[in-house]
Amino acid sequence: MPVAPHIKELMSSSSFIRKMFEEGIRLKAQYGDDKVYDFSIGNPDLEPPKEVKASLARIAASPKTGLHGYMPNAGYPETRAAMAAKVSQEQGVAIDFSYAIMGTGAAGAMNAALKAVLSPGDEVLVPSPFFPEYAHYARNHGGSLKPIPSKEDFSLDVPVIAAAITAKTAAIIINSPNNPSGKIYSNEDIASLAAALKAAEAKTGRQVLVIADEPYREIVYGGRKVAPIFPAIPCSVVVSSFAKNLSLPGERIGYCVVNPACPGAKELADAIIFTTRVIGYVNAPATFQRVVAECWNAPVDYSSYDRRRAALTAVLKDAGIEYNEPEGAFYLFCKVPPRKASTGPETDAEFCDQLQKHRVLGVPGTGFGRSGWFRLAYCVSEATIKNSAESFRAARAEW
Ligand SMILES: Cc1ncc(COP(=O)(O)O)c(C=O)c1O
Structure with missing residues (x-):
């Protein structure tokens, strides 16, 4: 009722x-x-992977006390450092642990990032086809999702994206490899998106946050590589999780890493730490923060x-x-x-x-x-x- x-x-x-x-x-x-x-x-x-189960067993058997208490909202410093190291490797830029915030899955991390940047009435652009939950996530924080059709081959249609950016555009979600199309956006696509964002900022006076949603980054075929966005697009964050690469979707362990080159990067990271709290996650699950600090690069x-x-x-x-x-x-x-x-x-x-x-x-x-x-x-x-x-x-x- x-x-x-x-x-x-x-x-x-x-x-x-x-x-x-x-x-x-x-x-x-x-x-x-x-x-x-x-x-x-x-x-x-x-x-x-077996490393996850071994790590879990070790943590469960630990004589240490206080393993299940609250912690700083951003997560354990050693876990944040591990995520910063992971994303540094992927993006090819040095990242300090203070830019990494642990999240409740990629979904929780993305909600915290959107909450940090959306004002009522704002829009979030997404190339379509797209993961349908994004529409809910944008709406959760007073925004709305604006799908932008991708090209026939599912690559980014950058001119169409550029034309859709207005002063109401707060963020663009880029999901590569893409669910559902399986497309990996090329370096050229990312570079032309970067140029379009620069031009749009000059026009609207507003910075648009690019959110790279990357839970499938490691699952690629034919030796392909997922293009890094940090070197090309300063105003960006990566959100991801261990749901797909380590097969841990039920454990709800993910993260958001802010591009240190983003203007006001520290303030943005602090805002995402704050929003992790105010949307009720408080912090990512404690035990699996410990597990992924040890196992994030376990071979699969x-x-x-x-x-x-x-x-x-x-x-x-x-x-x-x-x-x-x-x-x-x-x-x-x-x-x-x-x-x-x-x-x-x-x-x-x-x-x-x-x-x-x-x-x-x-x-x-x-x-x-x-x-x-x-x-x-x-x-x-x-x-x-x-x-x-x-x-x-x-x-x-x-x-
Ligand atoms: C593209 C995409 N983003 C985010 C998520 C959510 O991931 P998580 O379970 O880590 O919250 C999924 C889950 O299927 C997904 O396909």
């Missing part, structure tokens, strides 16, 4: 990934686990994602379904095929319903801001992929 009308409205309109995930649980109970091909959610199925073999990418693309080719070849992350963004006897414009939701009739679960592209497409998360077993082939073929043949 006391639920706010706009929350009721959002609950019914925007939780499609979760809805599919729950539908998967229902179908598995009805048909059996091995008869349902659930590609709905990006929950990594690799186990965390991601080659099974590459194998599964190959397996699923083979299944789709066989079924006659087109897809975008991902460069990183573990999602395939696929085109809704044309219908045999078209009775009107086919929607991605209808094609996902068609797949579901054959016990295949995917997510409509509309929710990611790109209709006519759907997303398959291939962090599932190779057997699931292989056994789904007949269902994809049958669903496509009937369509």
